[in-house]
Every structure is written in structure tokens, then in C-alpha cells.
Amino acid sequence: MKKKKITLGEIARLAGVGKATASRVFTEGASVAPATRERVLTVARDLGYQPSQLAKSLSTGRTHYVGVIFAYMDNPFYAASLEVLTYTLQDAGYQVLLLMAWNDTPEEEKIIQKLLDYRVEGIIAGSASISNAIAQRCADLGIPVVMYNRDQLRLNLPAVVSANYQGAHAATRLLIRTGHTRIAHIAGWQQATTGIERAKGFSDAMAEAGLEPVAITDARFLRHLAVEETHRLMRDGPRPDAILVGNDNMAMAVMDVLAGAYGLDIPGDVSVIGYDDAACAQLGRYDLTTVRQPVGQMAREAVGLIESLILDPAQPARKVVAPATLVVGSTVRGMDLTTTASIEALSRELGIDVEVRTPLAPGLSA
Amino acid sequence: MKKKKITLGEIARLAGVGKATASRVFTEGASVAPATRERVLTVARDLGYQPSQLAKSLSTGRTHYVGVIFAYMDNPFYAASLEVLTYTLQDAGYQVLLLMAWNDTPEEEKIIQKLLDYRVEGIIAGSASISNAIAQRCADLGIPVVMYNRDQLRLNLPAVVSANYQGAHAATRLLIRTGHTRIAHIAGWQQATTGIERAKGFSDAMAEAGLEPVAITDARFLRHLAVEETHRLMRDGPRPDAILVGNDNMAMAVMDVLAGAYGLDIPGDVSVIGYDDAACAQLGRYDLTTVRQPVGQMAREAVGLIESLILDPAQPARKVVAPATLVVGSTVRGMDLTTTASIEALSRELGIDVEVRTPLAPGLSA
């Protein structure tokens, strides 16, 4: 009583038609007589026929797979990004092959190798740094790669990022404009373009105002390093009256250290600005002033980009820069944004969208 | 000058051997003469040969795909779970096909249909509720399904959950033991076993102590509903002196409302306990007393379960219940846990692991 596998051929046989005809029944826009179609569909339904994507992909040469390489899921920005990427891709008819890989992993090469074996039609890389060799290989195979939230400076790859430079620049100018003079920057990883661009935005804004940064240190987006750096900042040299931090996760840790270990008031004694507008940072007890990266928009752009590259791999590498928004919480002193007019004025002055956070926003990202 | 596709046959031809021999070179433990192997490998390397997993899967009947259905990525528990699940699976030699689907989506059926088309060898469902029909279908096809962090009561499916009942029960007993008498429960979704079990743990602990709950309401794990329910709680009837909340995301919102809108001190006026031990809840300004679900362990158990089911689909459905840990922060009044002895005593009394949170823990989940 062994169960026979239900294949197209089996269906065809039982419906008394050729394999080719049966195939046409499941192909959009192929010409089949209505009566035949009905007969085949009935048999298929009765037997619970499941067409094999594997066989289909093999013969058509299209897999509809997109490889997504991610990491850092403890950062809400990446978690939200992955969610939007995934359902956007699946709505567009693609399947997500998910891989986790950190930047420094030696397995990186192997990981991508695997993706190629599975014949993905495109790759969205949100964490891995694509080495020259791998990028070349993908190019040879005609497989487009889109960098997400990072840019490969040496290689000319398509990428989706947000306006990191402008965001950090505007945030810094906000601090300067509100009267802070001893400003420090606890930066994100200086090997990633996000960290680099934000640090540059900070430095430039300081220089333009004729101010010398109290310090610029690399905390590599790691909370415990941010904690260390904060202690160092408070111990050595002149204490800052404001700190721009590389992302929200670190910024909240910084706030905890300032208040907990040094009894400082925020923003009374020190102002703090973060980056990302992570869900936690929106909570009442932090209400962090920060720069928002438009997660949803970025993810959708990335999908659009990879889609268009899959359809036409020859097109030149395009970079998409999504606009950032300055989100005003209550961690910067000297702010007065009670009227719509003053908000608009600030926005014009800083050259960036400004939004005042309404406390206890529902705040579910999408 | 058209580039010929590099296939096994091509390699074989160039190396002057048969396709079968070439295939054996890439098969572990097949017998090939060393000289021949070398020759084939050289040709393959020179041409940058990429074996097609598609073709391989089709002919061997093994895909090494595992479908993972998730959602709610704004909840750090799910984000961390997905991370661990993914890299554990990929270490075990499986590929993750990721799908996002909410519980009430009508597309659910379609989603799973798709997974079956792709011939996944197993499914880990962290969000979707598997309908009877679909479970039956998977069973017919011999495809194992493991529920993650939820249980399907009617269906006898394998599942990995944490000890929700015990966790909530212990948390409630902690509140009672520290002298609270007017205790409310803002529960998680009462259609999900997580929400149900926790609510039951709460009710039972109250009943055992002869206490009447001030209120039990369903906030469906949604922050804005938790906010609403908190307001209702404060407006109507007797005000609680403690609230057990269905998860950390909601608990933090509850704290914000209590402090922000009613000027209440936590834990002075009201004690709060959450559930999950989310990264944000560990931050200094919340330092929430909560119940930890062992993310890493749960994810690894899920992978182990699906692996063993793939190898032997006939085995009976097993349920894994991972132990919960009571993590003591500073949102419950009347606690005195300065000595190791007192911690151990409490642990024994409540029948659950107890841990006192050290402030500013590095706190990256794994």
C-alpha cells in the first residue's frame, strides 16, 4: 500500500492528457481547452497535488530567492528592518533565504558561497562586509548585491543608507545652537560607514562653528564599550556638557552611567542625543532626542532596488539615501518648541525634518 | 563569445571523465582515484564551478530547508529568538526560509502552501497559528511542524515553550509575599497559550493565597491597549498596589502611565512585574522585575526538536518546557535580597530560579 508521489506526470496520466498539457494548466496564459483544464484541475485537487518549486526553478532558471544576510538583532533598527524587508519581498513574490553573519566572521565567505549554491537571484547584505573577491564573483555570476544601511566605499555597489552625515550634522548643530560648547562624540564603529559618516557630520559641524570637540571615541556600537568610554570621559579632561552618541542603544547606556554613577541630571548637566529612534528610546523614562532612520522606507527601497537589478542586472549601481528626521525628546536642554512655527523654523535652520515626540506614542514600527 | 554555463557535465567533459565520476568527486566518501579527483577539482576550481543545490535537491529528495514563520519583531524576545534559531539551524546544515505572518492573516494558509511548494523539510512556527487543515496536510506530507513559544492545545503538535504558568505563579507569589494585597493582572492575548498560561498562573496563585484579583484584563500584548487598561484600572474601582503585566513591552508602558499620568512612585505606590526580560527592561531607568524566558535555550531546543523530527518523522510529538527565571529588578517594594542566602531561600520558596539583576549588565542576549 505504498503511497505514490503525486507529480505532474501522475496527474496527467490520471486525467488522460499529456504532461505538457497538464503543465499548461498551471501556467498563466497558456492555451488549454476549458474542458481539459477542468478535468486536470479536478484530478489535481483530489490528489492534493503540490507543484514542486524545485523542479520548476531548475527548468525555468528562476528561483525567486533573495538571500538576506543580517545580524545585530538586539538592535531594534535591524529587527524592524528585517521584518519589513521580509514581508515586502514576500509580497513581491520572492522567498527570503535568511543568513546570520557578523562582520568579522571568517565564515562569511562560506555563507555567501552557500547562497550562490542555492542560486539566489539577489542578495541584500545588512551586516556582512562584502569582500572584493566575493563581490567580483557575484558580479561574474550576474547576481546583484545591495548593501543595506552600510556602504562599501572601495567597491561601487548599490546601497541603501540614510543620511547619516546630515543627521549627525544637524544633531550637532542643535547642540551648538542651544548653547553647548563642550561637546563629545561617542561614535559608532569606525569601520562601518554608518559610524564613519556620523562622526564626520559631527566633526564638520563642530569645525564650522569653530568649536573643538571634547573627545571623539570609537565605541563600536557596543553598549559595554559605550559605558567604558563614558567613564573615561568623566574621569579624564574637561567634562562635556553634551554628548552625541552613535546609536540609541549606546545612548541609553550612556544616560544610565551619567545619572547612576555621576549623579548628573539630563539634560540639566549634560545633554544627550542618540541615533536610530529605537522603540526603547521612545519610552517615557528616556524620551531620547535622536535622529530617526526611516526603517520602512529604507527596507522598501532596498527591495525595490534588488527587484529592478534582478530584472536588469546591467544597470549601473545606484545609491539611495533616505532622509533622516531629527526627533526631539527631552534630553537636550534649552529647547523651546511649543509652537508649530518654531518647529518649522528649526527645521529650516538645520536643513532636516524635525519632529517633536509626543509622549507615549503607540510607537510600533512599520 | 557567449559564456557557457558551468555545470557538472561541462567539468566532466573538460576533465575527460564521465559525469558520474565527476559527481563522485563532490560526494563525501565515494571512491575515486586520487589522480582523477585532483584533475576534476583543478578544472572545477579554474572555472569557478558552483554545484547547483537545486538540481541536487531534486535528485536526492533532500532540500535542507527549514521554514521559519515569525512576526512581532518589535518584541525583543522574538528578534533574539530568530537570531539564535537562524544561526543554530545554519550551523546544523539547514537553510532558513523566512516568512512573516501574523496570527489573524488570511494569507496564512497561502504562506504555508508556499513553504510546502518549496519542499521544506520542517517548519518552525513562532507566530502563525496552525489550523487543523494545514497541520493535517503537513502530516500527510510527512513534514514536521514545531510550535515556538506557543502551543496548539487542540492539536497534538510538538512545541517549545517556557514555563509560563510557573513563571507567572512565582511572580504573583512574590508580590503576595512582599505584602501586596490589591493585585491586578494586565494580561497578554487570551487566545495565545503564553497569555493564557500566565493568566492562569496568576489566578491560581491569588486563589491559593485567598486573595481576590483587583482586575484581570486582556491587553493582547499591545502597548496601546496596556496604556488604555492602565488608565481604566486607575479610574475605576479600587486602585491596585501591584500589577503583573503580560510582557515587558507592555510593562514599561504601564510604568510610564503610572508615573507620568498619575504621579505614582514605583515601587513606592505600585509594584510592577513584567515578563520576558527584554533588553530594554534591563536598562537602569526601568530595571524591571520580570520573568526571563531562556531565549537561547528555547531556540536551540526548537532546532534540536525539528532536527530529530526530520530524521524520524514517526516519533510522537514531544513538548519541551524550558525553565523560567525570576529576575529581580527594583520595581517591587519590600524586597531584601542582599545576601546569597536570602536569594537561595526565595528561590526555594517560590520554586523557581531567582536572579538579582546587576545594574548596567552588558546584556546582549545569546
Next chain:
DNA sequence: CATGAGAGTGGAACCGGTTCCAAAAAGGTG
């Protein structure tokens, strides 16, 4: 009524691998 167009159909080759099987080559033994 022959003619041509167009719809509907099935046979067979193909996608890129694996694997069964029988044949060829190599190695060991008396």
C-alpha cells in the same frame, strides 16, 4: 470546396545533478 489561420495537444529534449549497474582496470594470490 480547397486553403489558411489559430487553438489545442502530446512527444521529446532539457534543466543539473545523483545513483544503479555492468564493464573495465588494478591488485593480490597460488
Next chain:
DNA sequence: CACCTTTTTGGAACCGGTTCCACTCTCATG
């Protein structure tokens, strides 16, 4: 050196679909 065993090898079938092509059958047109 004949004979048996073991290792290596290639041909061919197969996995489950798609698609090219040639063929049959209608039906409208000149």
C-alpha cells in the same frame, strides 16, 4: 600467468517540472 577480488569508471535512467516543435482539428474566408 591464470583467476578472483576490489577499486574505478562511464552509460543511462531518474528527480519533476518547462518548452520547442510538429501535428491534428476547427472554423472562417475567398
